[in-house]
Amino acid sequence: xxxxxxxxxxxxxxPGKGDEIVELxxxxxxxxxxxxxxxxxxxxxxxxxxxxxxxxxxxQQAHSEFFATEPAxxxxxxxxxxxxxxxxxxxxxxxxxxxxx
Numbered sequence: 265x266x267x268x269x270x271x272x273x274x275x276x277x278x279p280g281k282g283d284e285i286v287e288l289x290x291x292x293x294x295x296x297x298x299x300x301x302x303x304x305x306x307x308x309x310x311x312x313x314x315x316x317x318x319x320x321x322x323x324q325q326a327h328s329e330f331f332a333t334e335p336a337x338x339x340x341x342x343x344x345x346x347x348x349x350x351x352x353x354x355x356x357x358x359x360x361x362x363x364x365x
Contacts, residue, residue, distance in 0.1 A: 267301055269327050270320035270358050275343070275351040282313040285346050289317060293335040299326035302358045320358040 277285045286305060295301040321327040330336055333343030 266322055267320040267358050268322055269324040270302060270318070272354045272356055273291060273317045273351050274321075275315050275317070276348050277346055278348050279313060279314060281346045282315060283340050283341060285315050288339065288342055288346075289315070292339055294319070294330060296353075297330055299323070299330065304363055318356075318358065328344040 275285065286307060289305045292303065295303055299322045300319065301322060302318060304316075304318040305314045308314035308316070308317075319327075321330075331340075
């Protein structure tokens with residue numbers, strides 16, 4: 265697996281909308297995309313309306329091309345309607361580890 269681009273995002277849902285955001289993210293159109301090699305969704309244990317997403321893509325170009333598509337833009341619009349404030353993004357490149365569910 266080659267991961268050339270990634271990020272970690274923290275977003276805050278409108279009060280009580282955290283479950284809706286998690287459901288949307290877990291059905292994200294990027295999940296079946298072969299260029300998306302890491303996609304993890306989590307939430308704060310102390311505030312269920314704080315959601316974290318970690319993504320890893322084969323390249324920044326693959327990520328940019330995917331997010332220019334209509335399904336990706338539709339997801340972003342749905343998420344924006346449920347969020348409060350600006351999401352925080354941190355660039356990162358996943359280099360290894362484990363995720364078992």
